[in-house]
Amino acid sequence: MANKCHICLLGLIILCPLFTGINGVEETRVFCSFGEDVILPCNNALSDCNSTTWNYSRNRNSAAVELFAGGMKKYDIKRHERLSLGSNCSLNIDKATEEDHGHYTCLQYVNKQRHGNDARVLLHVLHIFPSSTQNEIRPGNSVTLSCQLYSHDGVSCDILDHTEGIQLFWVNQAGANLQTDSRYLISSSGHCNITLTTTLLNEDNNIEWRCQVNERNEVKTSASYTVKYLGPLDTPITPTQVIVIVVVIAALAVLIPAVVLSVICRKRAENRKGIDSSMVTYKDEYKGTYETINISIPTTPSANGQTDVVTYCEVTASSSKQMKKNNVHSYDKVTYATIR
Template identity: 30%
Template sequence: MTDISQTDYEVINGKVDQSSPRASRLSLDSSCSLIINNITADDAGRYSCRPGSDASSDGLVLLNVLTISVADPTKEDFTLYCSLWRYSDLGSCPGKSFHWLDEKRTELTESAESRLRRRCVSSLTVKHQSDTNRRFTCQFIEGTKVKVEVQHTRVHLYHRAGDEAVLSCNRPSSSDSCSSVDWSYERNNDRKQEVHKGMVQSSSRSARLSLDRNCSLIINNITADDAGRYTCRYDTHVYLNVMTISASSTDADPKNDELTLSCSLERFWSGSCPDKSFLWLNETESELTGEGDGYKSGGQTGCVSFLTVNLQSSRRFTCQFVEEKTVKIETHYGSEGMMSHF
């Protein structure tokens, strides 16, 4: 393989050079074609095949690799970068050679292109996407033909503590196993690898983790500590939000049946819940605001909402988390104990 600055020998006399850093991913088929598994941006460049000692019979292959990445993913507004990595001597990509599409295949025109030493880059800034499932597709175009495309998928899941969560991975249909799948977890600037090459890694929650046949990550009996961002190798980002509800006495007197209910949503963006995004309802589905018969609203702080109640055996209270007029998840507290559902 060659680039304008260096030449590396990957195969010598029909055998993969084991000193190559990519040797474990290289092999030859029966036609002496070079096979590269799990390609990366570093694999882009010019590959030369010399079947004998005559340089005039060299076969040349230019490998271009399209990647997508996100800048500062800790923010709700983010920028996607789509890069075509190629042989440095090819020069600049033609103008308007990148197209961005949303999940409806509608073209997004607010993008910018630039040229770096080994790659052509297009950027797309996306605003206010904390609660919405989105898929962004970047296409590289030559003439009128789509040469290659790559996707960035963001999925937001809402669950309650104790649920089983299934986190889907946008794995190509051509993959027939999970041996190339990695899953990582991130929250509060702490990043951990939960799955590597299809194998669950040792951790405090490894006993609750598994992969299904589609390489989706399954988390059993989830807790508030499981909330955060999970990333599959195929540029799929799943944001797991976990709702919990708890009750505490407001008085040291055990005869006092007044309780404060706390409804919390744990998520990747800590404390990033909009004002008035929690609703409290009684057993007749009437909203509880201010102060009334047997209750007093304690307001909302960050992603926690409070309600003080005189708990009676026949009463049930519901906490809902609402974004853009849609109930994302709700949980109940009452005489039958705690239970939650979407």
């Protein structure tokens, strides 16, 4: 029993620096979700950031990498373009990724001498991974979402839960814990990972599920996943829609024959009107025409000085034809009035 107590005590001694820092210096925890901009405070900053140095290490056992020295950025690091110093010497990280999690230390140097206590920051990054491709996000298919909290390397979430009260939850848009809903299968692993598995329904389109991090029952950050279906959904037809469809079909069954009959009647009427018009034109052709033509030929002198005058004073031609049933009476009249 005594040996077990010694082992437990030894474990607490090893883990204690992870949460309280070295030399009694407390470590500030910062939580963010993947893709967010994050600010790490420098709690020991002096009035001038020229004395500020920022170091980074994935865990306490790995070698530290200088990000800033004397207020100047180090450009030989991979993510230098996403790092900058704030006005209060804070370290700003644009669009944080899982590679950014770990330990950060803000140090102050005056005349090349280390000044004051170090300010330590532990950055946690939350990220959701869909296990299915977009083409599989369809009603009736199963989907699994994995939520990972990147924190201490080698430290499980069980330890974080017992020592710091850090927990992961899957919640809906209203913030209700999905652990109590039988439709969802929630499982967790010891490496700060919690998964959600469910079968998609039609009404899940555009729905949002969130993975949430709580520290001692206080929400620190969350990452969301929104369901997006690619094409139109096969929605069931309701009884009301069936009634509407039947009424429309019945109305069309009455309306279409009426329209066709109306068109046929109009066409027949137009055909009869065309025949009557043709008959009138045929009658008018036999009423006769009358024309009057006045022609004169200029006089030309002859060899003995006399002139011959030829004048066609008037030529009138008339034509008149009459038709009565089967008997046809027709006559032409030509009148030559005067010729000199």
